[in-house]
Amino acid sequence: MTGHLASIGRVWLRNAWVYRDRWYYGLLPNFFEPVFYLLGMGVGLGFYVSTGGAFDGDYLSFIIPGLIAAAAMNGASFETTYNVFVKLHFGKIYDATIATPVGIEDVTLGEATWAITRAVIYGGVFLLVTLAFGTAFDARLLGALAAIALVGFAFSALGLAFTSVVPTIDLFSYYFTLFLTPSFLFSDIFFPVAERFPPVLATVAEFTPLYRSVQLMRGTMQNGGEGVLLDAGYLLAFGTAFLAFAVWRMRKRMIQ
Amino acid sequence: MGVSAMTTPTPEAISTPTVVRATNLSKRYGSFTAVDGVTFEVHQGEVLGLLGPNGAGKSTTMRMLYQVTPPSGGELELFGMRSGQDARRIKGRLGVVPQIDNLDEELSVRDNLRITARYHGLTPAESRRKAEELLAFAELDAKATVEVRALSGGMKRRLTLARGLVADPDLVILDEPTTGLDPQVRLTLWDKMDDLKRRGATLLMSTHYMDEAERLCDRLLIMDGGRIVAEGTPRGLIHASLPPFVVEGRLIGGDDTPFRALAVEEARDFVRSGDRVSVFVRDGADALARVLEGGADADRTFVRPSNLEDLFLRLTGHGLRE
Numbered sequence: 001m002t003g004h005l006a007s008i009g010r011v012w013l014r015n016a017w018v019y020r021d022r023w024y025y026g027l028l029p030n031f032f033e034p035v036f037y038l039l040g041m042g043v044g045l046g047f048y049v050s051t052g053g054a055f056d057g058d059y060l061s062f063i064i065p066g067l068i069a070a071a072a073m074n075g076a077s078f079e080t081t082y083n084v085f086v087k088l089h090f091g092k093i094y095d096a097t098i099a100t101p102v103g104i105e106d107v108t109l110g111e112a113t114w115a116i117t118r119a120v121i122y123g124g125v126f127l128l129v130t131l132a133f134g135t136a137f138d139a140r141l142l143g144a145l146a147a148i149a150l151v152g153f154a155f156s157a158l159g160l161a162f163t164s165v166v167p168t169i170d171l172f173s174y175y176f177t178l179f180l181t182p183s184f185l186f187s188d189i190f191f192p193v194a195e196r197f198p199p200v201l202a203t204v205a206e207f208t209p210l211y212r213s214v215q216l217m218r219g220t221m222q223n224g225g226e227g228v229l230l231d232a233g234y235l236l237a238f239g240t241a242f243l244a245f246a247v248w249r250m251r252k253r254m255i256q
Numbered sequence: 257m258g259v260s261a262m263t264t265p266t267p268e269a270i271s272t273p274t275v276v277r278a279t280n281l282s283k284r285y286g287s288f289t290a291v292d293g294v295t296f297e298v299h300q301g302e303v304l305g306l307l308g309p310n311g312a313g314k315s316t317t318m319r320m321l322y323q324v325t326p327p328s329g330g331e332l333e334l335f336g337m338r339s340g341q342d343a344r345r346i347k348g349r350l351g352v353v354p355q356i357d358n359l360d361e362e363l364s365v366r367d368n369l370r371i372t373a374r375y376h377g378l379t380p381a382e383s384r385r386k387a388e389e390l391l392a393f394a395e396l397d398a399k400a401t402v403e404v405r406a407l408s409g410g411m412k413r414r415l416t417l418a419r420g421l422v423a424d425p426d427l428v429i430l431d432e433p434t435t436g437l438d439p440q441v442r443l444t445l446w447d448k449m450d451d452l453k454r455r456g457a458t459l460l461m462s463t464h465y466m467d468e469a470e471r472l473c474d475r476l477l478i479m480d481g482g483r484i485v486a487e488g489t490p491r492g493l494i495h496a497s498l499p500p501f502v503v504e505g506r507l508i509g510g511d512d513t514p515f516r517a518l519a520v521e522e523a524r525d526f527v528r529s530g531d532r533v534s535v536f537v538r539d540g541a542d543a544l545a546r547v548l549e550g551g552a553d554a555d556r557t558f559v560r561p562s563n564l565e566d567l568f569l570r571l572t573g574h575g576l577r578e
Binding site for chain 1: 322343348372
């Protein structure tokens with residue numbers, strides 16, 4: 001067990017070393033993406049959206065938690081799809097890693113741990129930027145950070161599961177365009193889905209991980225913790241199930 | 257009873273410990289059998305060569321040894337531990353140098369060594385020290401901070417070899433370590449392996465190059481079709497299976513009758529491949545004289561000692577495998 005934990009930590013460390021040498025490249029886009037979203041959707045579009053009292057006259061506050069959840073989702077997703085796929089197929093790095101005492105399970109869990117780290121960095125920067133757009137500086141920020149980690153966990157597990165089954169890198173556009181994009185648009189980030197779509201579609205949306213992530217972020221940041229246990233439980237169970245699948249598939253793929 | 261008789265151990269008692277013991281080891285993929293019941297041992301301090309054409313099962317055998325391919329049948333023990341059960345501990349005592357460089361292109365040369373050392377459980381300080389030691393061994397000191405993708409092919413190979421040594425392994429497994437390299441790089445790698453040999457390392461290496469096998473290996477296993485078809489020392493294998501000399505000729509449109517006649521006289525096979533003919537003989541000078549007398553072109557006929565390549569081709573055939 002300690003052997004596994006240590007090995008997982010070292011796979012994480014490898015990624016941290018790579019990040020240490022080039023984090024500054026990603027920093028500026030990471031910082032400006034939320035600025036653009038909050039200015040464009042919140043300050044700009046939000047003026048017209050909330051005219052007449054919709055969203056209590058404050059559309060910007062409505063979209064902030066959801067955008068943070070989406071940022072965490074994106075951070076975890078890029079890390080576990082393209083980046084892991086390249087290491088798996090083009091770099092063949094894992095072949096070298098599993099020839100050492102580190103096992104393929106350790107590699108998979110180490111990548112998940114690293115993707116959560118990236119989600120926390122990515123979502124955390126987004127969260128910090130929202131301080132300039134009305135997010136209160138109080139203890140709820142810690143809860144939000146924990147929620148970001150949980151969102152990162154769910155989406156790193158899903159990303160790894162997807163990567164462990166796809167044969168070619170071209171198929172990631174299916175994952176991004178046909179799954180993550182509709183998730184982004186129909187998970188209550190920008191409008192209450194249940195008010196605009198038939199109950200069947202709204203119910204489907206409610207069972208997607210990003211929808212639950214958005215609810216969790218809202219519950220943590222704005223609604224005094226209402227419903228967060230249910231959402232957190234969902235994300236935990238969702239992540240655990242897909243991570244278990246990913247570990248099993250990666251073993252099948254690498255050990256043969 | 258003399259004192260010397262008591263202190264001089266019998267050959268059995270000093271027999272070197274066995275590092276690998278494979279018994280009837282096999283690997284099947286569906287209906288395809290990659291390794292078909294091989295039995296062999298690797299002894300401490302020896303360099304064991306694995307020879308065979310492409311698809312003979314060399315890489316699969318090696319992968320089973322370094323615990324990334326589970327055997328379908330047979331027994332496999334490394335360092336007295338059961339393969340599979342003690343995978344982590346077994347891998348901790350191995351160094352693996354794969355056929356294709358799978359270095360971490362996102363890390364520097366030094367960090368490639370350091371992270372592998374960390375994977376092996378070395379502390380940060382030990383890893384740093386080990387990396388410096390191996391940078392010197394691989395003559396890559398000057399490239400320590402360079403990214404791997406900026407290295408030449410030969411440098412990458414040296415780094416891959418060095419990476420296989422971070423854990424002070426009790427057994428180094430090298431899968432075709434010099435395939436596709438230019439002669440200078442091969443010579444450098446051979447020097448490095450000689451170096452390891454002198455330090456008493458145990459090596460298991462596969463190769464396509466007979467000169468490499470003859471130069472580096474103490475003992476050879478020749479594989480074909482997933483089986484071991486011959487086993488022994490390089491010289492021993494040749495002597496046991498082949499007459500000492502070969503009379504060889506290039507025909508260039510000429511007649512092969514003198515060579516056929518010689519083969520009949522010597523009761524040996526006549527081997528023709530394209531316009532090259534050869535006959536194995538016991539007495540080289542005598543046979544050469546006879547074949548020239550029979551009308552062979554003196555400028556294109558010569559005699560040479562039988563070598564490992566002759567044996568390899570005899571055992572595994574002349575046909576193209578792929």
